[in-house]
Amino acid sequence: MRSLLRPLVRHCHCGSVWSCAAKPINAIRLPSQQQQQRRTFLTGLPLSSNPSTQSISATRTLPYTPTALYKIISDIDAYSSFLPYVLDSKVVERHPITSSPTYADLRIGFTPIDENFRSKVTCVEPSVVEADASGNGVFETLKTRWEIHPTAGLGVPTGEAAGSVVNLKIDYGFSNPLYAALTQAVVPKVATVMIDAFEKRAKELLEKKDDE
Structure with missing residues (x-):
């Protein structure tokens, strides 16, 4: 974990190591994640080029x-x-x-x-x-x-x-x-x-x- 955080700490210029480097990655959520979850699940597979009727x-x-x-x-x-x-x-x-x-x-x-x-x-x-x-x-x-x-x-x-x-x-x-x-x-x-x-x-x- 420390090795993953070092690059972030080394290049951080905001003066706060905690706010820039210590926040768990899985806590970051895109704003539209929940809204897109259902449609992404249903359209995750490639569209069929020759769907059977x-x-x-x-x-x-x-x-x-x-x-x-x-x-x-x-x-x-x-x-x-x-x-x-x-x-x-x-x-x-x-x-x-x-x-x-x-x-x-x-x-x-x-x-x-x-x-x-x-x-x-x-x-x-x-x-x-x-x-x-x-x-x-x-x-x-x-x-x-x-x-x-x-x-x-x-x-x-x-x-x-x-x-x-x-x-x-x-x-x-x-x-x-x-x-x-x-x-x-x-x-x-x-x-x-x-x-x-x-x-x-x-x-x-x-x-x-x-x-x-």
């Missing part, structure tokens, strides 16, 4: 019209009130003619991810709502696509002429392999959990409306 999906047959279900899915401002993992949601731009969302900001959270993404939104009434947030730093690929089809003609024995088949597909690929490792227990369940929550939301809104 994976897909998860879930399908549900519901006794409601495509138009009614489309209105719920395209209401992105309300996502944070009923969709798991969506902590905040806000439409920031709409189509000048149809008023359908074209861009939206969403905050997504599940261990260890808590990030804000801007998504490009494509709506085709009453059958498609797609949000693309690819290349956001965490995900090299992130596309969420809702498709709604009437059960008529699909051979689905629901007994409801106004029924619909709802399919949710999520394509994703992490920019950093560390994210994939840390979320492998959560991500495969996301589509199923989300469509369960959507079914509950549709039941609450549409059956309540019928009762009125």
Whole structure:
């Protein structure tokens, strides 16, 4: 230890050997150390030059019209009130003619991810709502696509002429392999959990409306 301190003592011109040479090195902390700790941990590995894209999906047959279900899915401002993992949601731009969302900001959270993404939104009434947030730093690929089809003609024995088949597909690929490792227990369940929550939301809104 003395040998490490000698050079500091020899070149010190402030008149105080204690203040310049005796302070333990591990007591010195950069001002931004704590703030950067989480992001440094998650981005410490090199970014993958060819991240693999994976897909998860879930399908549900519901006794409601495509138009009614489309209105719920395209209401992105309300996502944070009923969709798991969506902590905040806000439409920031709409189509000048149809008023359908074209861009939206969403905050997504599940261990260890808590990030804000801007998504490009494509709506085709009453059958498609797609949000693309690819290349956001965490995900090299992130596309969420809702498709709604009437059960008529699909051979689905629901007994409801106004029924619909709802399919949710999520394509994703992490920019950093560390994210994939840390979320492998959560991500495969996301589509199923989300469509369960959507079914509950549709039941609450549409059956309540019928009762009125």
